[in-house]
Amino acid sequence: MSLALFGGSPTIATPPRRYTSIGPEEVKAAVRVVESGNLSQYVGCWDPDFYGGPNVRALESEWASYFKSGNAIAVNSNTSGLMAALGALNLEPGDEVIVSPWTMSASATAILVWNAIPVFADIELETFNLDPASVAARITPLTRAIVVTDLFGHPARLSEIMEIARGKGIRVIEDCAQAPGAMYAGKFVGTVADAGVFSLNYHKHIHTGEGGVVVTDNAEIAERIQLIRNHAESVVADKGVSLLTNMIGFNFRMTEVEAAIAREQLLKLSGLVKSRMVAAERLTSALRDLPGLKPPFVRPGSSHVYYVYAMQYDSSVTGVSRSRLIEALNAEGVDISAGYLNLHLLPMYQKRIAYGSAGFPWTGGLYRGTVSYDKGICPQAERAHESTVLKMEFCKYVYDDETIDRVAAAFRKVWDHLPSLKDL
Ligand SMILES: *Cc1c(COP(=O)(O)O)cnc(C)c1O
Numbered sequence: 001m002s003l004a005l006f007g008g009s010p011t012i013a014t015p016p017r018r019y020t021s022i023g024p025e026e027v028k029a030a031v032r033v034v035e036s037g038n039l040s041q042y043v044g045c046w047d048p049d050f051y052g053g054p055n056v057r058a059l060e061s062e063w064a065s066y067f068k069s070g071n072a073i074a075v076n077s078n079t080s081g082l083m084a085a086l087g088a089l090n091l092e093p094g095d096e097v098i099v100s101p102w103t104m105s106a107s108a109t110a111i112l113v114w115n116a117i118p119v120f121a122d123i124e125l126e127t128f129n130l131d132p133a134s135v136a137a138r139i140t141p142l143t144r145a146i147v148v149t150d151l152f153g154h155p156a157r158l159s160e161i162m163e164i165a166r167g168k169g170i171r172v173i174e175d176c177a178q179a180p181g182a183m184y185a186g187k188f189v190g191t192v193a194d195a196g197v198f199s200l201n202y203h204k205h206i207h208t209g210e211g212g213v214v215v216t217d218n219a220e221i222a223e224r225i226q227l228i229r230n231h232a233e234s235v236v237a238d239k240g241v242s243l244l245t246n247m248i249g250f251n252f253r254m255t256e257v258e259a260a261i262a263r264e265q266l267l268k269l270s271g272l273v274k275s276r277m278v279a280a281e282r283l284t285s286a287l288r289d290l291p292g293l294k295p296p297f298v299r300p301g302s303s304h305v306y307y308v309y310a311m312q313y314d315s316s317v318t319g320v321s322r323s324r325l326i327e328a329l330n331a332e333g334v335d336i337s338a339g340y341l342n343l344h345l346l347p348m349y350q351k352r353i354a355y356g357s358a359g360f361p362w363t364g365g366l367y368r369g370t371v372s373y374d375k376g377i378c379p380q381a382e383r384a385h386e387s388t389v390l391k392m393e394f395c396k397y398v399y400d401d402e403t404i405d406r407v408a409a410a411f412r413k414v415w416d417h418l419p420s421l422k423d424l
Pocket of ligand 1: 076077078079080103104106107149175177178198199200201211212
């Protein structure tokens with residue numbers, strides 16, 4: 001059988017079924033809310049309804065109890081949750097916040113929103129999460145917080161990062177958009193750091209179209225997030241809030257419809273996560289012995305919930321470039337792509353164009369540090385992006401046993417034909 005790339009028939013002729021977590025339960029829940037006529041109950045002034053309607057409140061209490069966290073605050077996206085959580089930390093303009101270059105852009109822009117300065121630390125290759133040694137090396141007297149992403153569904157080295165922050169007045173916010181339900185040392189990710197931010201965007205394990213939830217055990221952080229979510233500045237006087245910094249309020253409110261859907265989605269989370277783990281483990285056992293390919297690593301004490309199934313590829317072992325390999329796999333019907341991101345290389349950081357055209361907030365006299373966004377500051381992240389990482393977006397399809405076996409067969413077929421693909 002010749003490779004599909006050279007005219008043979010593809011291993012996977014029709015694409016797998018699209019993944020969706022939405023079913024009749026969500027339809028019923030949404031209809032109930034719409035029929036009630038109460039689509040959102042918030043008021044943006046100090047009032048009992050400042051905290052939202054019955055479904056928002058119920059979702060928050062169910063989310064907090066599921067994840068074993070002191071508080072859960074529903075918001076309208078992970079992005080707004082990150083903005084609220086960082087605003088809750090009393091950052092001063094010009095403070096530095098350490099973040100990974102391998103995360104969605106919002107993990108870093110949520111820092112800039114408060115006129116604080118993102119400082120990128122490098123990743124470790126095993127999980128593509130922040131490398132604690134690099135984080136430690138980037139700490140300066142200006143460091144006030146760390147945003148740590150549990151990338152692709154695998155927890156970061158959270159205790160080492162918490163240890164680095166401890167005693168230095170540095171807060172840690174977890175961006176767990178990709179890792180709902182992943183465990184770290186017996187706790188859910190999101191509950192290890194000072195606050196954790198989940199996404200309910202439609203690309204994620206569970207969703208409400210758009211939405212997010214922040215969890216924290218810290219009552220003061222929780223209150224400040226609730227304020228920022230709902231027009232803080234017009235509430236603080238009547239509510240008697242005394243800590244008045246960063247009290248720019250937004251409208252980050254989740255609607256009753258989304259909250260009702262989220263309550264149903266939460267009931268499905270563990271089942272959906274489990275089936276994705278089963279699929280990933282099946283694929284890993286099938287690919288484990290292919291030369292030059294390293295399936296995802298799962299660190300002892302952590303669980304991986306596989307938002308993305310990310311592999312490392314070594315073209316020096318096969319003699320086939322990563323781009324050539326991807327062409328061959330794509331032709332066989334495997335949806336796989338190269339690399340991820342390097343946020344520090346985006347125009348916003350290269351040109352320092354966050355606000356206005358004069359380089360603010362890096363310029364303007366507030367920032368006393370010397371952050372660099374030069375190519376080369378995160379060598380592991382850059383190399384992994386440019387030459388080693390292969391990723392399958394596990395969140396896109398239903399990977400049942402049969403589909404996984406066909407994906408594995410496509411890999412094996414390509415590996416059987418490596419000599420015909422050699423381009424190095
Ligand atoms: C999806 C994602 C976000 C953004 O989530 P939204 O709910 O769409 O705002 C942020 N961070 C990471 C790591 C993500 O994967």
